[in-house]
Amino acid sequence: MKITVIDGQGGRIGKTVIERIRERQIKAELYAIGTNTTATAAMLKAGADFGATGENAALVNAADADFVIGPVGIVFANALLGEITPAIATAVGAARAFKILIPVNRCNHYIAGCEEISLGDYIRMAVDCLEERIHR
Numbered sequence: 849m850k851i852t853v854i855d856g857q858g859g860r861i862g863k864t865v866i867e868r869i870r871e872r873q874i875k876a877e878l879y880a881i882g883t884n885t886t887a888t889a890a891m892l893k894a895g896a897d898f899g900a901t902g903e904n905a906a907l908v909n910a911a912d913a914d915f916v917i918g919p920v921g922i923v924f925a926n927a928l929l930g931e932i933t934p935a936i937a938t939a940v941g942a943a944r945a946f947k948i949l950i951p952v953n954r955c956n957h958y959i960a961g962c963e964e965i966s967l968g969d970y971i972r973m974a975v976d977c978l979e980e981r982i983h984r
Contacts, residue, residue: 849876849982852913853896854906854922854940856931859887861919861950861971866894868975874982879909883931906936913945915981917974920949920959946981948974 851869855862859882866878880896882888883906892899900909910916921932922940940947950970951962 849915850879850909850913851876851915851917851978852879852881852909852945853891854881854883854910854916854918854936855887855891856883856919856921857887859890861952861967862887862917863890863894864968864971865917865950865974866891866896868971869978870895872975872979874975874979876914876982879913881906881909883936903933903935907939910936910939910943910945913943915948915978916940916943916945917948917978918950919952921952923947923949948977950974 853862853865862880862882866880869876869878877898878896880888880891880899882891882899882901885901888899888901923937924932951959952967
């Protein structure tokens with residue numbers, strides 16, 4: 849099973865997702881895809897099996913992933929302070945993978961129905977969803 853985690857900026861969300869997956873000992877190959885080298889390095893340090901940086905890495909690794917996890921901005925072009933390109937947003941949206949998106953009410957969007965809870969709680973919910981989907 850291939851889990852692709854995509855993040856930008858400092859990679860904090862992706863890093864925490866990877867740490868939580870490792871803590872729960874979910875058996876999968878974890879691919880850390882950063883929009884920049886800082887994000888990729890943070891996710892690799894957290895325990896990802898493979899890492900790559902940039903638009904092409906996101907396109908290739910979203911295409912054959914079983915799961916794609918990242919901040920909700922990965923499906924909006926020019927989100928994450930401009931680090932998500934239209935090609936990345938399209939690739940993630942078109943991927944056959946089950947997408948687990950972590951809401952972050954920044955970057956000029958609001959996600960209706962989201963609670964005002966901590967980012968840590970949203971990450972926990974994302975990993976809970978991953979585990980549920982794997983064990984179906």
